[in-house]
Amino acid sequence: MTTALIADDEPLLRERLRSHLARLWPELEIAAEARNGREAVELFDLHQPEVVFLDVHMPGQNGIDAARSIARRAQIVFVTAYEQYAVQAFEHGAVDYLVKPFDEDRLADTVTRLRERLARSARGDNGGLDAVIDQLSQELRLRAGSRGWLQWIKASVGSSVRLIPVEQVAYLRADEKYTLVVWEGGEALIRKTIRELADELDPERFAQVHRSVIVNLHQVAQVNRGPNETAEIQLKGRNVLLPVSRSFVHVFRQM
Incomplete structure (x- = not known):
């Protein structure tokens, strides 16, 4: 067979x-x-x-x-x-x-x-x-991108268009057909999928930790182990916990 x-x-x-x-x-x-x-x-x-x-x-x-x-x-x-x-x-x-x-x-x-x-x-x-x-x-x-990894994220904030430096981004989260970008200056929705962003962001700085979440590794304060080989991420200076699914726990095994 x-x-x-x-x-x-x-x-x-x-x-x-x-x-x-x-x-x-x-x-x-x-x-x-x-x-x-x-x-x-x-x-x-x-x-x-x-x-x-x-x-x-x-x-x-x-x-x-x-x-x-x-x-x-x-x-x-x-x-x-x-x-x-x-x-x-x-x-x-x-x-x-x-x-x-x-x-x-x-x-x-x-x-x-x-x-x-x-x-x-x-x-x-x-x-x-x-x-x-x-x-x-x-x-x-x-x-x-022929010029290297993504450096800026273009987002509509109110009536204006904002260019967000990727180093200021704390995390990105899928929101139906959009992606929520959370950065030092606030939050915004963009018309780009998590999968597209995962291909464009520098893997030395950003890691996908859940099918719906990408996190800036420089913004991670600690990783708390959870049940069934899952985990949660605590970000620096933010009262938010991000899920880490079983498929992505390996990202933090060498950290």
Whole structure:
């Protein structure tokens, strides 16, 4: 029986992919599911699946970094919300990709290609995967901005537009279709998602600690351990506690 690993930080998308695969490829066994790149690599080493579905954008270690670690040891399918990422390289057959929201017909094509590669014993020959990973990494860097990490956040405050220096930001929190920016001068809502901001902010200063929260590490006073491998962050000079989910506790293990 062929085994697979699904890695995506969104539970509903993992469930949807698993459900479609159960209909299209009944012989496939889902050996494990991961919520981020680091967990994907750990579970891959534990279960050694033949196929890995990797979300490109995941908190902490993203899908590209995880793919570098897995490399030639499995057939990799990238899952992304951005079709422009290395589409030409994908079409050359090095690996396959799914664009969110994917449909069952597109997944059926992927399943067919995976079966053909496994039948040819292609495992062990990555067919140009290294080049695809390099191209994806370059695309991610370009998306973050050709001038480097985000330096300013543009926000509407009352009737004016405010340029907020990122070093003044204490934390960012998802608020439906918006993101709440909390900084030294107050609060504001911006039309940019947490996922987009996670790609644009310097990881040496900012860390995603929950699917809905990014925190400025320079603003952290202490981290309080909680139940079930969770935690809470206490910020300097602020009477607010921010949640740290299980998927992100590793951010503070080395601090």
